[in-house]
Amino acid sequence: MGTGFVHGNGSSAQAALAAVLANPAIWRGRDCAPEPAALATGFGALDAALPGRGWPRAALTEIVLEREGIGEVRLTLPALATLQRDAAQRKRDVVWIAPPYTPYAPALAAAGVDLARLFVVQCATPQEALWAYEQALRAAECGAAFAWLATDDARALRRLAVAAREGRTFGVLWRRPGVAARAATAALRLRLAPADGRLAVHVDKRRGGELAQPLVVDVDRAHAHRAGLAILPRTASRPAPADAPSLPFPTAPAQWAASA
Amino acid sequence: MAVLLPALPLEVFAPGVARDAAQAAGAGAPAAPFAVVTGDPQPVVLAPNRAAHAAGVRRGQRLSAALALAPAITFVVRDTAREAAALAAVATFVLRFTPHVSLVRPAALVADLAASLRLFGGFTRLAQGLADGIAARGLTARHAYAPTPLGALALARARHTAPVFDTATLWPLLAALPLAHFDADPAACELLAGSGITTYGEALALPREGLARRCGPAFVELLDRANGRVADPREPYVPPPEFSTRLPLPVPVHDTGALHFVARRALNELADWLLARGLGVLRLELVLAHERYTHVRTGIPATTVALAFGGPTRTLGHLDSVLRERLVRVELPAPVETLTLVTRATAALPARDFGFLPGDDAVPTTAPLVDRLRARLGEGSVLRVAALAEHRPERAMKSDAGAAAPVTAPATPAAASPPGAAALAAADGLTARTRLKKPAADPLPASTPSLPRPLWLLPVPAPVSALRAATLAARRGAAERIESGWWDGHDVRRDYHRVVTPNGSELWVYRTHRRGIDDGDWYVHGLFG
Numbered sequence: 001m002g003t004g005f006v007h008g009n010g011s012s013a014q015a016a017l018a019a020v021l022a023n024p025a026i027w028r029g030r031d032c033a034p035e036p037a038a039l040a041t042g043f044g045a046l047d048a049a050l051p052g053r054g055w056p057r058a059a060l061t062e063i064v065l066e067r068e069g070i071g072e073v074r075l076t077l078p079a080l081a082t083l084q085r086d087a088a089q090r091k092r093d094v095v096w097i098a099p100p101y102t103p104y105a106p107a108l109a110a111a112g113v114d115l116a117r118l119f120v121v122q123c124a125t126p127q128e129a130l131w132a133y134e135q136a137l138r139a140a141e142c143g144a145a146f147a148w149l150a151t152d153d154a155r156a157l158r159r160l161a162v163a164a165r166e167g168r169t170f171g172v173l174w175r176r177p178g179v180a181a182r183a184a185t186a187a188l189r190l191r192l193a194p195a196d197g198r199l200a201v202h203v204d205k206r207r208g209g210e211l212a213q214p215l216v217v218d219v220d221r222a223h224a225h226r227a228g229l230a231i232l233p234r235t236a237s238r239p240a241p242a243d244a245p246s247l248p249f250p251t252a253p254a255q256w257a258a259s260a
Numbered sequence: 261m262a263v264l265l266p267a268l269p270l271e272v273f274a275p276g277v278a279r280d281a282a283q284a285a286g287a288g289a290p291a292a293p294f295a296v297v298t299g300d301p302q303p304v305v306l307a308p309n310r311a312a313h314a315a316g317v318r319r320g321q322r323l324s325a326a327l328a329l330a331p332a333i334t335f336v337v338r339d340t341a342r343e344a345a346a347l348a349a350v351a352t353f354v355l356r357f358t359p360h361v362s363l364v365r366p367a368a369l370v371a372d373l374a375a376s377l378r379l380f381g382g383f384t385r386l387a388q389g390l391a392d393g394i395a396a397r398g399l400t401a402r403h404a405y406a407p408t409p410l411g412a413l414a415l416a417r418a419r420h421t422a423p424v425f426d427t428a429t430l431w432p433l434l435a436a437l438p439l440a441h442f443d444a445d446p447a448a449c450e451l452l453a454g455s456g457i458t459t460y461g462e463a464l465a466l467p468r469e470g471l472a473r474r475c476g477p478a479f480v481e482l483l484d485r486a487n488g489r490v491a492d493p494r495e496p497y498v499p500p501p502e503f504s505t506r507l508p509l510p511v512p513v514h515d516t517g518a519l520h521f522v523a524r525r526a527l528n529e530l531a532d533w534l535l536a537r538g539l540g541v542l543r544l545e546l547v548l549a550h551e552r553y554t555h556v557r558t559g560i561p562a563t564t565v566a567l568a569f570g571g572p573t574r575t576l577g578h579l580d581s582v583l584r585e586r587l588v589r590v591e592l593p594a595p596v597e598t599l600t601l602v603t604r605a606t607a608a609l610p611a612r613d614f615g616f617l618p619g620d621d622a623v624p625t626t627a628p629l630v631d632r633l634r635a636r637l638g639e640g641s642v643l644r645v646a647a648l649a650e651h652r653p654e655r656a657m658k659s660d661a662g663a664a665a666p667v668t669a670p671a672t673p674a675a676a677s678p679p680g681a682a683a684l685a686a687a688d689g690l691t692a693r694t695r696l697k698k699p700a701a702d703p704l705p706a707s708t709p710s711l712p713r714p715l716w717l718l719p720v721p722a723p724v725s726a727l728r729a730a731t732l733a734a735r736r737g738a739a740e741r742i743e744s745g746w747w748d749g750h751d752v753r754r755d756y757h758r759v760v761t762p763n764g765s766e767l768w769v770y771r772t773h774r775r776g777i778d779d780g781d782w783y784v785h786g787l788f789g
Binding site: 066067068069070071072073074077093095099100101102103104105106107108109110115116118119120121122123124128131132135136139140141142193194197220 | 628629630632633636637640641642643644645646647648653656657658659712713714715716717718719760761763764765766767786787788789
């Protein structure tokens with residue numbers, strides 16, 4: 001379209017068009033918002049789908065999942081390991097607020113996480129957890145802050161989003177489904193589901209165009225950052241019989257379970 | 261440079277006395293008259309406040325005379341201990357600018373600033389910093405700057421506050437000052453006054469031999485010290501090795517917010533002291549005394565608020581934010597009347613190096629976030645996890661609230677298979693056989709490949725019902741046998757499997773051994789998060 005008005009050779013017209021489109025004020029529907037300091041996820045397919053090719057380093061990310069144990073944390077561990085090794089950064093501490101179970105140190109160490117820079121915060125009430133999370137997001141030395149919160153309070157979520165932006169912290173808020181219908185204050189919202197031994201990542205919201213298809217990620221096959229660390233072998237899983245009884249899924253702490 | 265605190269006897273009392281007087285005079289009175297008096301058998305007025313001065317109360321008057329002039333006046337006996345403490349606090353603050361500070365009791369100090377001018381950005385900024393700092397401590401100060409300490413002191417007493425930088429300017433100024441400003445022997449001053457000699461210049465013009473014979477050689481040397489002909493060595497002020505400050509509150513306080521406001525003053529002193537001694541504080545104690553109650557009525561003991569820090573620190577902002585979060589949790593049984601701040605543990609904290617480039621500050625060595633979280637949520641709320649070299653999964657990690665970074669090396673993955681274990685993979689579906697024969701928990705070679713471990717561990721393994729155990733058995737993959745711990749009474753013999761449940765979660769389950777293999781109970785131990 002429009003080429004009919006341009007008399008001359010096509011390549012110079014394209015160059016002129018490219019020059020116009022390079023103007024940062026021009027935004028096209030399929031573009032993603034610029035994310036200058038994204039944190040590579042370690043998974044090529046996921047990087048390609050996220051603005052700036054990585055986790056937003058100064059924003060809140062919501063990750064929605066039905067239940068634990070589908071590889072959700074392993075999706076974020078390569079990024080944490082990268083963050084903690086980045087000597088140029090001052091913000092290298094990682095804080096986990098109110099995780100639903102005990103984080104198991106040998107697995108974290110095997111994934112390359114520096115345990116000396118990982119702090120696990122246990123809170124007695126949801127208010128304390130909210131307070132602690134905001135403090136962590138704003139802290140100068142905290143590079144990533146994860147929280148397992150059951151809050152639905154839009155104002156609190158907005159506050160957390162602002163804290164993550166101002167504190168320039170990679171914040172992940174783990175949530176239960178049921179919030180998907182509500183407007184997200186976070187910059188990025190992912191929905192995770194198991195997909196035949198791998199992990200299907202639905203990008204529900206990102207700063208950019210819509211993404212219709214879920215990405216399928218093998219969370220045990222992160223690339224690049226783990227030089228010298230063995231990549232864990234994955235045991236084959238057998239297909240499930242359709243009418244198998246549901247297994248005794250351990251009950252989660254009340255505040256986390258109460259979100260649904 | 262000399263700092264004179266002319267109103268010190270009055271100012272150590274100012275808030276408390278002002279409150280009592282205001283209550284006595286009723287609301288709306290601008291400032292009730294009060295005066296600090298000596299505690300002798302025949303007390304006289306030492307320092308009247310502004311209102312008392314306006315009423316005609318003067319220094320040296322009898323109390324009866326003062327009462328006649330201002331019937332509403334309040335008297336307070338002078339507290340020299342508090343004056344000395346206030347002077348020491350100012351001296352500690354001035355140590356921030358120079359290592360050479362010495363006290364001139366009761367209410368002055370001298371300091372050598374010549375070597376510090378460049379470091380603090382020139383004379384004007386240094387003098388401003390000093391004046392602001394002393395004013396922020398609620399004290400009226402008169403500053404004077406001269407090439408000799410005695411000269412500066414005399415100028416401060418003579419209210420000459422314009423700085424003097426060279427001896428040529430100093431001499432004519434000193435010549436006009438009375439001898440009393442130079443801390444001279446009063447007997448000698450009286451002797452000379454009898455001959456009509458009252459100023460420094462007149463005394464200096466006298467023949468020195470005769471002066472030394474009549475007034476003593478020390479008097480002549482004093483004159484020479486003032487104008488810089490001989491050196492004036494002074495005993496340097498050294499801050500005390502332990503810090504403890506006690507602040508009586510002007511009114512009993514119920515509210516921890518108001519308490520925090522007062523405690524800031526104590527923290528300010530603490531920060532000065534830490535900087536002067538090159539220390540950082542590790543543990544602090546704030547003792548809140550409910551005095552009236554303790555002594556007379558109910559016997560409520562003092563409330564003690566302990567503060568602990570992740571690493572040695574002396575940043576005022578850090579101390580203050582931790583104190584604020586900690587005070588939120590304090591419940592006061594009775595109003596607080598006195599607040600005492602004591603250091604319980606300190607550690608050397610070297611000064612921070614600045615970077616060469618702007619914005620290239622050195623990384624702060626402390627972790628204020630962790631301290632703030634601990635202060636608000638409790639000591640055990642912030643945990644650090646560490647991996648241990650141990651085969652039993654529940655013992656392969658520890659989590660504790662270890663304070664100051666005992667940095668655990670990224671631990672060797674526990675329960676790693678011994679080399680060649682894969683070759684042992686037997687027909688019963690075991691991929692590895694882990695048998696530890698000796699009780700030593702040596703660090704395992706880091707190069708050994710580890711079997712996958714779940715990211716979430718259940719605190720207590722959850723038993724699985726018989727019906728569902730059948731499903732588990734049908735869906736299990738290869739096993740990892742962990743058999744260890746017979747020596748310490750926590751014997752473990754288990755076959756671990758990774759199982760994907762129908763709803764997609766991946767669990768780490770194990771089956772115990774009863775008599776042989778494949779005959780025990782099933783438990784869920786973790787989730788592959």
